[in-house]
Amino acid sequence: MKSYKLKIEQVDDFVPEIAGAFGVNFTNSFGEFAVTVPSHIGTGEIKGINFPNGIGLHIINCDMHDDTEFYFENNGINSLRFIYCMKGEIAHKFSSSEEEIAIRRAEHFIAAPTYEEDQIYIIKKDSPAVICYLEINKVKFQEQLSYDLNKIDAAYYPLFADVNGLTQITHKGYYSLQISDIIDSILNNEDQGLVRTNYLGAKALECTSLMLKLYREDSLEGNKRTTLRLSDMDTVVAAVNYIENNISKLETIPEIAEAVGIEAHRLQDGFKRNYGMTVNDYIKEYRLKRALTMLTSEDKNVSEVVYALGLSSRSYFSKIFKEKYGIPPSSLRKMPEL
16 A cells, blocks of 8 residues: 655645655646646546635545555644545545545545544545545634624534534535535536636535535434435436336335335435436336337237236226327237337
8 A cells, every 4th residue: 555644734735745745746726736646656636725714625536556545644723524425435544543434436424533633545546536525624614604603503513613623523424416416517617717716616615505404414313314315316226126127016106215215205306306207207107118018029918018017907008008109009919110
């Protein structure tokens, strides 16, 4: 494993310290620092920019030849980090423990060390990783608030109030589709200069706000999440497979949701996001497409199709089939030309 020890006195030091450890130069464009990973270490780029409100935005987009450890020495900043894994995997640990916490695609991790702890991040070799993280200087963040910190929601108080780093904070969860979209927009933004700087600042603040919403939601007792997470898209795919494999004996939407481990309302949101339709509409469309194949290519009669697709009414099936294809299903008996 290759290890790089970084001494960061200010958030702006991150990229210059990385560049120094790599033995290469870095660029600075309107406050956005960037370093290209040298070819003998890997490929990719690391960027970072810090804003007056105490929020720093960093993007690590690289593929390393060796397991690579970035060791952040304690710097007295007592910052709070929101880490998002867009691709690959990154591991995190505190110097006070040997425990590594893996952060994988679609997962976020909140980390704040105590005043006497260092932090270590590890990127595995030959595993392309795209990591976005927000680093919040709690002192600066408090200074820009126009109200007393005691007035904020109690769920957020532990994150921002401990400016002396007395308590370690760790929290792992799944980030939302909105956050995923924001990070994608940051990665794909091609603006330059002042326009880009302002854009990144706005997106970093928006991302912070959405992250706080997720953090509060995760702290609620029981499973009361309402926000659609990126990880839910994998569950939507599982629901599609479940529907298609059990089309002849499908139960209610809540039962489908329970079978794949998601709440019914979030399953509906996921189908609307992915397919532009409700779960019931998706089931209807799948049944009609499957019916067309069975009638034209598998020599099934209408009664057999109705039974195989889990429908109880032949007349209803004939009605929706004709509405979809313009002809009654009884006229389609092994007609490959359609």
